[in-house]
Structure formats: C-alpha cells, structure tokens
Amino acid sequence: MSHELVGLIGLDREEVTELKARVECRLVSFDMMPKVQLRDQHLYLARFGTWDWVGPVTKVVFHGIFEDDLPGIAALALWGGQCLPSASGLLDCRPRIANMARVRRVSRFATLPRSYTDAETTFRTDTPSVAKWGEWHCGVGKERFTGEWTAQEPSLIEPFIEGEAVRVTAIGDTLFQLRLGGDDWKKSIHHAGADFVPLNSDLAADMRHLRDHFDLAVCAADYIIAADGxxxxxxxxxxxxxxxxxxxxxxxxxxxxxxxxxxxxxxPVLPIGHF
Incomplete structure (x- = not known):
C-alpha cells in the first residue's frame, strides 16, 4: 500500500467506501469542513471539536459546500498541493457574487445584465427579476419579484427569463447535459422531471472554456434557454x-x-526568507 495520505472532504459515506475499495493508499475522510493547518509547507487536517491533526496530507479530494468554508479553501490554495478540483478554482468560484463577476468575463453566454443591491437596501425595477443572495445554491436564496424588493444580505439581481433550464456538468473530459425540472419557476436536478438531454455543442464548448479557465475538473454550469433559442x-x-x-x-x-x-x-521546496 502507498504511504500517501489523501484527504476526502465532503464526500458521502457511500462514495468514501467505494473509493477506499478502489485505491491503494491511506484515506482520511471528513463529512464536514475540517480544521486546516499549514506547517513547514505541509498540510494537516482535523475534525471540528478535536485537536487531533492528521497529516501530512498528500492530496485532497474536495466535494462539499459548508458554512464559513472560504478560509479553509483559501488555506488549501495557499498550500498549493494537489487538490481535486483545484483549490484556486474553488476559491475563485465559492463566493456567489464574486463568482459571477469572474464568470461574466469568461463565458460566451453570460451577457444578461446583472444588478446589485447591498444589505438592508430596497431595489426597485419594473422588469420581472430574480434576486439571489447567500452561498448555498440549490434553489436556496432566490426570490422572483417585480417592483420593490428589500435585501437582507448583499444580493445579485438579474432579469427573469422564461425558458428551459439546463445544466452542463463536467467530470474531467466527460460532459453531461441535463434538463432541470420543477413545479414552478425554480428548477432543480433533484426534481422527478430532471433528465439527460443531448449535449448542445455550443454549451459544451462554453463549459470546457469555463472548466479550463478556472481549473475545475469537476463543475457545472446552469443555463436558461430562452424562447428565441x-x-x-x-x-x-x-x-x-x-x-x-x-x-x-x-x-x-x-x-x-x-x-x-x-x-x-x-x-519544489521554496526558500524561506525575503530576497
């Protein structure tokens, strides 16, 4: 068995069990965001509620969204070791508003005008719109409105577009396109109506560009295909x-x-000191 120690962060128990049966190295899993420590250019992880540091960790597989996880992701990026997907990509895309600001400069299809309003302010528009706030995704932190809307948190505002909601998921070089389902204007991968559809070549090219730009071997882009196509x-x-x-x-x-x-x-081991 290899002497490598690989940290699995956020994976479900079933996936952890299957990976343990398929690889010949030591795995340590965390269902919640662990404590992170960098020491002498090595990475150590510990479960919350304990000070039992595990490490040095050689690689990290990261697949979870946790409250207040941004500092830990930043630490992984600072570490600079091997992470799936890259910690720098996770850091770029974790904060929702910063994510959109970056994505708009990369995606061919991110031309919808976005507005912004700060916490405890009232936004007014005659255009049917969607407000988005928070960091949870999955349909959480979204509200459709026309007229006045009062924000409790910093919020993105975008025009509401009628159409078909689809997701293109990248798993390495493999792409999947899904039609999202829902009983109202909110669409989800978890709805019974969600299913695979043929991969659109333009969306595939856009997804590959996003994947490569942000160095995210695993990621997904959600699109709305308007009535005009x-x-x-x-x-x-x-x-x-x-x-x-x-x-x-x-x-x-x-x-x-x-x-x-x-x-x-x-x-390479970087020299210590100021030059």
Missing part, C-alpha cells in the same frame, strides 16, 4: 451534485479513483 448562463457551480444520476456518479468516482492513483506531483 439563445442560452443565458445563470451560474457556475464549483461543487455540483454528482450522486443524483448513476452515470454522473460513476464518472466522478472513476475520475477521483484515477486521480488518487496517479503519482503525486513533486513540488
């Missing part, structure tokens, strides 16, 4: 659902197992 990017998901559909789950576990099994990249 034009797609509009709604958001880039840095931690998309990978367990709802067996084909996506299988592709994800294949990618993770292969990535874990690859020999670790050798990172």
């Amino acid at each position: 034009n797609p509009h990017l709604l958001e880039l998901n840095h931690v998309p659902n990978v367990t709802q559909f067996p084909a996506i789950r299988s592709a994800y576990l294949d990618l993770a197992a292969q990535w874990i099994a690859e020999p670790p990249a050798v990172s």
Whole structure:
C-alpha cells in the first residue's frame, strides 16, 4: 500500500467506501469542513471539536459546500498541493457574487445584465427579476419579484427569463447535459422531471472554456434557454451534485479513483526568507 495520505472532504459515506475499495493508499475522510493547518509547507487536517491533526496530507479530494468554508479553501490554495478540483478554482468560484463577476468575463453566454443591491437596501425595477443572495445554491436564496424588493444580505439581481433550464456538468473530459425540472419557476436536478438531454455543442464548448479557465475538473454550469433559442448562463457551480444520476456518479468516482492513483506531483521546496 502507498504511504500517501489523501484527504476526502465532503464526500458521502457511500462514495468514501467505494473509493477506499478502489485505491491503494491511506484515506482520511471528513463529512464536514475540517480544521486546516499549514506547517513547514505541509498540510494537516482535523475534525471540528478535536485537536487531533492528521497529516501530512498528500492530496485532497474536495466535494462539499459548508458554512464559513472560504478560509479553509483559501488555506488549501495557499498550500498549493494537489487538490481535486483545484483549490484556486474553488476559491475563485465559492463566493456567489464574486463568482459571477469572474464568470461574466469568461463565458460566451453570460451577457444578461446583472444588478446589485447591498444589505438592508430596497431595489426597485419594473422588469420581472430574480434576486439571489447567500452561498448555498440549490434553489436556496432566490426570490422572483417585480417592483420593490428589500435585501437582507448583499444580493445579485438579474432579469427573469422564461425558458428551459439546463445544466452542463463536467467530470474531467466527460460532459453531461441535463434538463432541470420543477413545479414552478425554480428548477432543480433533484426534481422527478430532471433528465439527460443531448449535449448542445455550443454549451459544451462554453463549459470546457469555463472548466479550463478556472481549473475545475469537476463543475457545472446552469443555463436558461430562452424562447428565441439563445442560452443565458445563470451560474457556475464549483461543487455540483454528482450522486443524483448513476452515470454522473460513476464518472466522478472513476475520475477521483484515477486521480488518487496517479503519482503525486513533486513540488519544489521554496526558500524561506525575503530576497
């Protein structure tokens, strides 16, 4: 067995069990965001409520969204070790508003005008709109309105577009397109009406561009295809659902197992001091 120690952060128990059966190295799993410590250029992780540091950790597989996880993600990026997907990409895309500001400069289909309003302010518009706030995604922190809307948190405002909601998920080089389902204007991968649809070549190219730009081997982009046939990017998901559909789950576990099994990249030891 390899002497590598790989940290799994956020994966469900079933996926952890399957990966343990498929790789020949030590795995340590955390269902919640662990404490993170960098010491002598090495990464150590510990469960909340304990001071039992585990490490040095050689690689990290990260697949979770947690409250107040941004400092830990920033620490992983500062560490600079091997992370699936890259910690720098996770850091770029974790904060919803900053994510959209960055994505608008990359995606071909992010031309919808976005507005912003600060916490405890009232926004007025005659255009049917959607307000988005918070960091949870999955339909949480969204409200449709026309007229006045009062924000409790910093919020994005975007025009409401009628159309078909789709998601393009990247699992490494493999892409899947899903039609999202819902009983109202909110659409989700979890709805019974969600299903695979043929991959649109333009959306596939856009997804690959986003994936490569942000160095996110695992990610998903949500689009709304308007009545005129034009797609509009709604958001880039840095931690998309990978367990709802067996084909996506299988592709994800294949990618993770292969990535874990690859020999670790050798990172140069940086000199200590000021030059």
